Amino acid sequence: MAFVLSLADWLYQLIDPFLLYPFTIALWLVQVWNQAPFSWLRFFLFLGLYLYGERYWHFIGNGDLILFFLWFPWLNWQQIHLLLFIASGVGIGYYCFLRYIKKRPSDRLPFVPFLSIGLTACLLL
Template identity: 65%
Template sequence: MISFIVGAVMGSFWCVVADRLPLRMNFWSDRSRCSTCQRPLAFYDLIPIISFIALKGNCRHCHQAIPRHIFVAEWIYGLFFCYLFSFSTATLETKLVALVWFTMAFSLSITDWLYQIIDPYLLYPFAIILWAVLLWQRAAFSWWTWLLFFCIYWYGQRHWYFIGDGDLLLFFIWFPWLRWQQIHLLLFLASGTGILYYLLFLFSKRQPPKHLPFVPFLSIGLSACLFL
């Protein structure tokens, strides 16, 4: 239970970072505000999960809906943290790698979902930390995979319009550290869940989004690779 609470708090923090950093807003010292009325929120309005339920998903002041992605993000990171530190039998070193990698994917997923971008202010620091941790752990690195996806990134930037440059760069950063079986699983799950998400719009007779954020679906595939 304690690990879930800690995870929910951390998920709330990373959600704030992912919300504000692409807008170049201060995420460290500025008080949280309602996204609609801009009134500062009291500490009891910021308790992860509990405050959202107590307020029935609406701002205490203007009664407009609180963004649902915050509630979902707190649950996801809380469950991840609870599993990693309460149920997983992996070594501490392996847990550290999973924590850094999942946090990177989690934060980038939120920015991609909200703004359809992969913010370099999040991507590059996380990439440096991830590679440093993996090198410290002496994880297997495939130069052939690195070279292949470097070529794919270089070619895709110039000739492909169906996938964003940020997604290609993420392939280049993540995939050399994964086995080919894991890469296949990641891409299969990412593509499959992305297609299912798109079909939900069609079946519900709603207009599908023009630009589908792909990083959240890549993160689903990555999570399977990290924990299966």
């Protein structure tokens, strides 16, 4: 799921709902089948964050907010912090590479690939 959505965000800077929702249903079914811990608190917290962010935040894409809402209830707080720390760090590194090495600043970065790197790292650690 993360790889395909990252590729779509990298190439087109959008999250295709025809990819996102079937992958999400499959992910949630596998998580329920494996009896993974689910946090209703994080679910409603990130639902509120998504609804607020969709309306008032224009510096982050709606696809990123949707992934926060869909992934984070299955992660604990330590994993969420690690994911965001790694994703932000890799994103900043990539931006600096574009800005100072390639001399081609970008006003928009695809953040889903960085979220996917962070998710992979936090699930493997």
